[in-house]
């Protein structure tokens with residue numbers, strides 16, 4: 339590619355156009371006139387034609403030429419005059435090009451360095467994305483999270499953190515509030531659902547520019563000869579992490595505190611790129627051992643904490659910090675004070691959704707838009723029922739018995755332990771398949787503390803009570819034997 343461009347450039351220089359030939363004749367005649375010291379030079383073959391064009395004779399005295407050149411010079415801009423005066427014309431372009439190139443590279447590096455240091459100094463975290471007057475204060479959880487995301491002196495660094503909670507319990511809102519409260523030295527990274535864009539997302543968080551290591555030769559080559567610059571190839575999260583390490587060190591030396599790095603919504607990593615999650619967890623462990631920075635992973639209950647738990651680097655993590663649903667009192671405050679709903683309606687909503695913030699928020703917004711609560715309720719329960727029917731449809735009779743035993747069991751007990759599940763179904767493959775499907779369809783979830791199974795949300799429990807208990811379709815043989 340490079341050679342092809344060089345050859346093309348050389349070829350275009352060598353190929354002579356009619357105008358170029360005219361200029362050459364012109365120059366040789368002028369130099370002849372100079373050598374013979376004659377006052378006038380006339381060209382004999384005035385009318386000779388080259389490629390159909392007439393070559394005009396040049397009759398110019400030395401003084402006239404000087405005056406013409408002076409007039410030409412005065413017409414130039416200041417920069418052009420300086421360039422013409424001090425730089426021989428054939429190297430002008432090369433020198434200017436090199437100066438601009440070097441200037442550009444230095445500018446990019448200084449700018450990038452300043453921006454990253456600025457980001458570390460003042461922290462980087464976007465605000466939550468809903469109106470502030472709808473924000474419910476969750477003081478206890480906020481204080482806990484603020485204490486873990488506030489940069490501390492390196493002597494106090496002991497572990498990295500994993501914050502977990504069900505989908506929609508308010509993890510992102512709380513961690514962003516805490517990060518903004520802590521301020522300087524806190525970097526928040528929102529892991530995108532498309533994990534290939536993680537590098538770009540991480541880079542945006544610290545305002546890292548992938549041109550940081552731009553080499554002059556690479557830049558000139560790409561601009562002159564069109565060879566592709568290396569930005570795309572090297573826009574990897576590893577490069578950002580290397581740069582993060584360098585600036586974390588600088589921040590620690592300058593401010594005497596260890597910066598904090600938050601990875602929110604890590605679930606997509608666990609689902610789509612387990613290796614990347616492992617590498618990040620390992621880097622979090624090394625960073626703790628060397629007191630370089632503190633990492634905080636935020637994820638939903640399920641795959642992510644389970645995968646992270648299975649690695650040796652979990653030894654440097656503190657025990658899981660759990661974000662729970664709202665209590666009844668908090669939910670009532672949110673619905674009546676922040677969403678201006680009546681107490682009766684708030685009670686009905688709590689009965690259906692429990693304290694799951696996302697569900698309460700969605701239903702309250704629909705009510706704001708004029709929908710009736712009974713319609714919202716019916717649609718929600720039908721949705722859960724459809725998912726349950728899908729599982730039933732694919733199940734064998736033995737699997738179906740197990741499904742109903744679980745659902746019925748959870749109407750009697752708040753959670754089912756692994757021992758109880760083994761008692762219900764001894765066949766491990768059936769047990770695994772059914773539990774996986776119920777979790778995948780968000781009917782069940784596992785608690786982080788004990789690993790027991792619970793309903794994913796209050797509405798799943800209401801659905802089972804309404805559609806299945808009434809029909810008395812449970813085959814509760816094994817349930818009856820158990821002492822609930």
Ligand SMILES: Nc1ncnc2c1ncn2[C@@H]1O[C@H](COP(=O)(O)OP(=O)(O)OP(=O)(O)O)[C@@H](O)[C@H]1O
Pocket residue numbers: 468472473474475476503504505506507508509510511512603638695696699
């Ligand atoms: N403190 C709060 N006050 C009022 N509304 C809140 C609060 N926290 C969360 N919400 C509402 O709940 C919604 C979901 O919150 P958030 O995105 O923080 O949950 P999450 O646990 O991070 O969810 P996911 O697991 O899907 O990432 C928000 O869009 C917001 O409307």
Ligand SMILES: [Mg+2]
Pocket residue numbers: 509510511602603
């Ligand atoms: Mg979130």
